[in-house]
Amino acid sequence: MRITVLAGGIGGSRFLRGLQQVVPGDGADLPITVIGNTGDDIWIHGLRVCPDLDTVMYTLGGGISAERGWGREDETFTVRAELADYGVEPTWFGLGDRDIATHLVRTQALAAGYPLTEVTAALCERWKPGVRLLPMSDDRAETHVVVDDPSGGTAPDGTPLRTALHFQEWWIRYRAELPAHEFVLVGIDQAQPGPDVLSAILDTDLVILPPSNPVVSIGTILQVPGVADAVRSTTAPVVGVSPIIGGAPVRGMADACLRTIGVDTTAAGVGAHYGSRHQGGLLDAWIIDEADAADAPLVEAAGLRCTVAPTLMTDVSAAGSLARVCLTTAGLA
Amino acid sequence: MRITVLAGGIGGSRFLRGLQQVVPGDGADLPITVIGNTGDDIWIHGLRVCPDLDTVMYTLGGGISAERGWGREDETFTVRAELADYGVEPTWFGLGDRDIATHLVRTQALAAGYPLTEVTAALCERWKPGVRLLPMSDDRAETHVVVDDPSGGTAPDGTPLRTALHFQEWWIRYRAELPAHEFVLVGIDQAQPGPDVLSAILDTDLVILPPSNPVVSIGTILQVPGVADAVRSTTAPVVGVSPIIGGAPVRGMADACLRTIGVDTTAAGVGAHYGSRHQGGLLDAWIIDEADAADAPLVEAAGLRCTVAPTLMTDVSAAGSLARVCLTTAGLA
Numbered sequence: 001m002r003i004t005v006l007a008g009g010i011g012g013s014r015f016l017r018g019l020q021q022v023v024p025g026d027g028a029d030l031p032i033t034v035i036g037n038t039g040d041d042i043w044i045h046g047l048r049v050c051p052d053l054d055t056v057m058y059t060l061g062g063g064i065s066a067e068r069g070w071g072r073e074d075e076t077f078t079v080r081a082e083l084a085d086y087g088v089e090p091t092w093f094g095l096g097d098r099d100i101a102t103h104l105v106r107t108q109a110l111a112a113g114y115p116l117t118e119v120t121a122a123l124c125e126r127w128k129p130g131v132r133l134l135p136m137s138d139d140r141a142e143t144h145v146v147v148d149d150p151s152g153g154t155a156p157d158g159t160p161l162r163t164a165l166h167f168q169e170w171w172i173r174y175r176a177e178l179p180a181h182e183f184v185l186v187g188i189d190q191a192q193p194g195p196d197v198l199s200a201i202l203d204t205d206l207v208i209l210p211p212s213n214p215v216v217s218i219g220t221i222l223q224v225p226g227v228a229d230a231v232r233s234t235t236a237p238v239v240g241v242s243p244i245i246g247g248a249p250v251r252g253m254a255d256a257c258l259r260t261i262g263v264d265t266t267a268a269g270v271g272a273h274y275g276s277r278h279q280g281g282l283l284d285a286w287i288i289d290e291a292d293a294a295d296a297p298l299v300e301a302a303g304l305r306c307t308v309a310p311t312l313m314t315d316v317s318a319a320g321s322l323a324r325v326c327l328t329t330a331g332l333a
Numbered sequence: 334m335r336i337t338v339l340a341g342g343i344g345g346s347r348f349l350r351g352l353q354q355v356v357p358g359d360g361a362d363l364p365i366t367v368i369g370n371t372g373d374d375i376w377i378h379g380l381r382v383c384p385d386l387d388t389v390m391y392t393l394g395g396g397i398s399a400e401r402g403w404g405r406e407d408e409t410f411t412v413r414a415e416l417a418d419y420g421v422e423p424t425w426f427g428l429g430d431r432d433i434a435t436h437l438v439r440t441q442a443l444a445a446g447y448p449l450t451e452v453t454a455a456l457c458e459r460w461k462p463g464v465r466l467l468p469m470s471d472d473r474a475e476t477h478v479v480v481d482d483p484s485g486g487t488a489p490d491g492t493p494l495r496t497a498l499h500f501q502e503w504w505i506r507y508r509a510e511l512p513a514h515e516f517v518l519v520g521i522d523q524a525q526p527g528p529d530v531l532s533a534i535l536d537t538d539l540v541i542l543p544p545s546n547p548v549v550s551i552g553t554i555l556q557v558p559g560v561a562d563a564v565r566s567t568t569a570p571v572v573g574v575s576p577i578i579g580g581a582p583v584r585g586m587a588d589a590c591l592r593t594i595g596v597d598t599t600a601a602g603v604g605a606h607y608g609s610r611h612q613g614g615l616l617d618a619w620i621i622d623e624a625d626a627a628d629a630p631l632v633e634a635a636g637l638r639c640t641v642a643p644t645l646m647t648d649v650s651a652a653g654s655l656a657r658v659c660l661t662t663a664g665l666a
Contacts, residue, residue, distance in 0.1 A: 046441035076411055082434030086459050088441075097430050101415030108379035108421075126419050 001332065004033045004204040004236075006227075008217025009040070009052040010069040010251060011243055011313075013059035015210035016131060018319025020060070022327060025130045032131040033200040035227075037212075038116065039136075039143040039185055039220035042168045044093050045083060047103035048110055051168075052217065053120055053135060054102060061127025063098075069251075072098035092173040117194045134200060136221045139191035143167035143216055146182040150174065167216060176253035180260040183216060185223050193224045201230040206330050209240035209283070211250065211311065214270050215257035222282070231282045237330040239285045240274055241311055241322065242267040246291040250312065268298035276303030285329045287311060287322075305329070334665065337366045337537040337569075339560075341550025342373070342385040343402040343584060344576055344646075346392035348543035349464060351652025353393065355660060358463045365464040366533040368560075370545075371449070372469075372476040372518055372553035375501045377426050378416060380436035381443055384501075385550065386453055386468060387435060394460025396431075402584075405431035425506040450527045467527050469554045474520035476500035476549055480511040500549060509586035513593040516549060518556050526557045534563040539663050542573035542616070544583065544644065547603050548590035555615070564615045570663040572618045573607055574644060574655065575600040579624040583645065601631035609636030618662045620644060620655075638662070 075096035148160035275281020299306035327333035408429035481493035608614020632639035660666035
């Protein structure tokens, strides 16, 4: 069985760890392909940082910080402290020493002309995540967030000036607390999907949209030219898992993102946002948590088959159970 | 009083610390200008590393490892270990975590188009070394060492193949144990001296060649087009200190370097190599250690005034005494 998962960072990675319990790889045979979000990528101190790809790689490769859910276990922050002593900006990005080695290898390989897909594969030779990890694109396309000028600047008529922050600055420095008028994925028009991205969606047995941020993670991947069309037209079933439980995001600040694009922070709201493939949307089925069971009729009304199940991934075993629900829902188990 | 010193790494830095005892700076007034060797510079893991400039900056700025004499005090090597786990080469260069921050700042500033002279000044804003630290050149010119192929390859006629190693590889990886046929400063023909380098030699009260490596440190600086001519023609006295005590280098592997250029590893040999300004050479006077007092007639015979003094810089105070001898020898104290 081949399964393709469109994944962001922490939520996607935890789901993937469960999915690997159900569909384990065997040596070079990797049944799971992950299309990773690179809209969060950023140049920091001259280093190319790919937070979501690294979260998947470290989580599945056994190097993730269990406590933080991102970055490396047993991490130190010596370089970061030194950079602060030099007074160089930005100071709000949590660049760890172990993590920096990854970015040095990546940056140097990119500078040598290797595309991100190949660089990611090379990094994965160390981590052996047990999945095929494909960046959504080898081209640079980074999410920016349009906000009112944080320094309070106004136009002559008194209206607030607007400015665009890199997603990471909005997310980390401002903790998504500045109301976002719009998300703009700068560069996406010219971006191409990574070499195997479309075929991984079109030529597979199951496509899963795991409980990642539907706006700035999965929504970003879906903006890569050709990706949404591939999801709409694949012959494989497409199953999604709600990242909203009991009307709130499990982790992260998806509500602030959903508000910006006018989607309710509810299991049914996100499901309807993805939409039914019968009606030009992306999903065949939508899995919602038992806490949102009351949303099921709304999900069905949106043209989606609805499965109600425990979706909170409290541990790998719970994530495995959720993955099994995905396969059952798709009629594959 | 203005003093200009052509300096390599450890020996030059220790001398400078002594010189600062004798000629202290006062706020923005920095009487000492250091022309630093950049022939040891190297790109490692995509970072621009300037070992000699950093040794001067860290030593005078209070950040140097007292034990090693290079790199940072309280250093950790987390990034290096991670890079090794990725299997990326080279593994023989001792890149510390604290040090990496310096290289990140430098590399990013160079990439933004700032010349090395300005980047060095910016780094020194943090370290406040109390001297004006000028790279010998803003252009890339790195010392390479011609050796017999370390893997033992031979030509069809049985003679050893020759190869050129970067100086750092020869020095660190092979500990200068591979016989060097030649040193080649790749790029020096097209290199220009740094913006203030020539004027710092021509318009000063004293030029000092401290006990740095006469081949790959001071010899390298002297290869920058215009520098040797400036030393020959400056109206300031030029005083040198022998790096050889008792017929051996105090530290480092200067003997292996001197052998390559056919100079005896003696105090008189190195003095005669620099030569007398009366005879087209570089020095007015040459300071040798008491252990080499017997060399004094040979030094004088080479046309140099010779001062015999304790030259071993066992501590800052001893370095200060040596600096005072330089001033006395030049008739400036």
